[in-house]
Amino acid sequence: MSNNNSNDRLIIFDTTLRDGEQSPGASMTMDEKVRIAQHLEKMRVDIIEAGFPIASVGDFESVKAVATAIKDSTICGLARALDKDIERAGEALKPANSSRIHTFIATSPIHMKEKLRMQPDDVLAQAVAAVKKARQFTDNVEFSPEDAGRSELDFLCKVVEATIDAGATTINIPDTVGYNIPHQFGELVKQLIERVPNSDKAIFSVHCHNDLGLAVGNSLASVLNGARQVECTINGLGERAGNAALEEIVMAIRTRQDVFSCDTNIDTTMIVPTSRLVSSVTGFPVQPNKAIVGKNAFAHESGIHQDGVLKSRETYEIMRAQDVGWSDNKIVLGKHSGRSALRARLEEIGIKLEGEEALNAAFSRFKDVADRKHEIFDEDLVAIASESQAALEHTRYHLVSSWVCSETGETPHAKVTLKVDGEEVSAEADGGGSVDAVFSAIKKIVTDHGTLELYSVNAITSGTDAQGEVSVKLEKAGRQVYGSGADPDIVIASANAYLDALNKLVLATDREHPQHGV
Ligand code: KIV
Ligand code: ZN
DSSP, X not given: OOOGGGOOBOEEEEOTTTTGGGSTTOOOOHHHHHHHHHHHHHXXXXXXXXXXXXXXXXXXXXXXXXXXXXXXXXXXXXXXXSHHHHHHHHHHTTTOSSEEEEEEEEOSHHIIIIIIOOOHHHHHHHHHHHHHHHHTTOSOEEEEEETGGGSOHHHHHHHHXXXXXXXXXXXXXXXXXXXXXXXXHHHHHHHHHHHSTTGGGSEEEEEEBOTTSOHHHHHHHHHHTTOOEEXXXXXXXXXTTOBOBHHHHHHHHHHTTTTOSOBOOOOGGGHHHHHXXXXXXXXXXXXXXXXXXXXXXXXXOSHHHHHHHHHOGGGTOSSOGGGGTOOOSOOOBOTTOOHHHHHHHHHHTTOOOOHHHHHHHHHHHHHHHHHHOSOBOHHHHHHHHHHHHHHHSOOSEEEEEEEEEOOTTSOXXXXXXXXXXXXXXXXXXXXXXXXXXXXXXXXXXXXXXXEEEEEEEEEXXXXXXXXXXXEEEEEETTEEEEEEEEESSHHHHHHHHHHHHHHHHTSOOOOOOTTSOO
C-alpha cells in the first residue's frame, strides 16, 4: 500500500446509514436505506457504511439489501470487537461486490475504566483478535480505537501498530465525543503516522463528531496532516450534534485545491439531490443557512452583494450553485410529459426506479402533482419519488382521502379515511385549524399515537402552488421518530407526514447501540 502522505486521493466513507441513523428519530426503513445508498453510489462515494448488522434483524437485512443493490461502492458493516458481531457483519456483507468490516473498541482511559471495565492490555488483545477474525471474511478491514480523541498517545500508538500488524488496512481515528480542536486533532494524526512504525501499511482515516461544531474543521486539519479517508454523513446527520458533513468536506477540499494536496472522486452535482432525499426520508429539515445545501447557501439578499454578483459572480460566490446540484429552477417536466421522460429525468438526478410498479406509482403521483402545480422542478421530482416509494412500501397506515371544512368564524372540521392494514377506516373531528382537525381525526383511528413534539412546513420550490414539505416529530416512551410528507396541498402533506411518523412508531424498536457495552 502506498504511503498516506504521498497519496493525492481522499477516500470518502459515508456513514449516513449507520452513524446518521443513530440521530434520535432518524430511523430509516430498508427500502429507504437502499434508495439513499443508490444516490451515494451515483455520487461516487467510495465506501458506504450500511449499518450495524448485529443491532437487530432489520439492520442485518438492510446491510444485506444494500450489499446486494450496490455495485460500484464498497459496502461496510460495523462490528464491535466481538466474534458474534464480526460473524454477523461477514454474513450480511456476503452479497457485496466489495466489502469491508469495520471493527472497534474504546481506548480512552474513561471508556476502558467506566464502560468496558477492562485493563488496557486486554483491550489491546481484543482489538488484535477482532481484526484477525474480520480478516477471515474480507481482506478489507478497518479498525477504530473508539474515543481516540481522548486516548493516551503512547497507548494509541501501541494499539494502532498491533492492529495494522494483525491485518487492518484502514485505521480510523474517531473523535467520538467531539472534544478536539483542529490544530490538536491534526497533530494527533500526524504523530500517529510518524510514530507508528508500520503506519505506511494502512490508510489513516478520521471520524469526527460535532459537539463543539468542529467536526468539519477537525477532519480537514487531519487531511492536512496525512489522513486519506474521512468519515462523514449527508447533512451532517449523526449521533447527538452529528458527524462531519460530507458536502462541506468535499466542497472545502475541491474549492481550496491551493491548500489541499488531495481531492475526492465525488460527483458534486449529486450533493443537493442526495441532501434532499436524506432530509425527506428522515424528516430532518435542512436549516436554510446550512453551508452548501441550505436554501440560502447561494442567495444574495444585500443590494451591494447582488450588484457585485451581477457584475462578476466571483465577487461574492466561491462555488457555483450548479456544481453542487442546485438546479437553476428550470422547469424540467410539465403535465404533458410522459412516463419515459419522467424515468429519464429521475435517473439523471440519481433516482433509480426498480420495476414497472415503482414507475407506475411515481408516474401517477407525478400526474397528480402536475395537475395542481404546472411547473415541475428537480426538487419536486425528489419529493414525488420519495412519496410514491413510501406509498409502495409495506407500511401500516395510508391516507385514502381527507376532507376539511374551514370557514371564517367556524370551527374547522375534518373527515379522514385511512387504509389500516388494508382495511378502510374513517373518522371525523374538529380542530383549532385545518391541520389540527385532520390530526385529531387520525388520532381517533390510530389511538397509539405518542405526543406531537414538532411540526414544521417548508416550501420545496417558490410560488403559491409550491409543494409544501411538512416534518413532524412524535415522542413515545422516550423514543422519537420523524415523519415527512410533501404535496401542493399543505393539509394533505401534513396528514402524510403524520402517518409517516406513525408508521415509524410501529416499527420494531429493539436494537443494540454500537457504543453500549463491549
Ligand atoms: O463515534 C464513534 O466513535 C463511532 C465509532 C463506531 C467509529 O461511531
Ligand atoms: Zn460516530
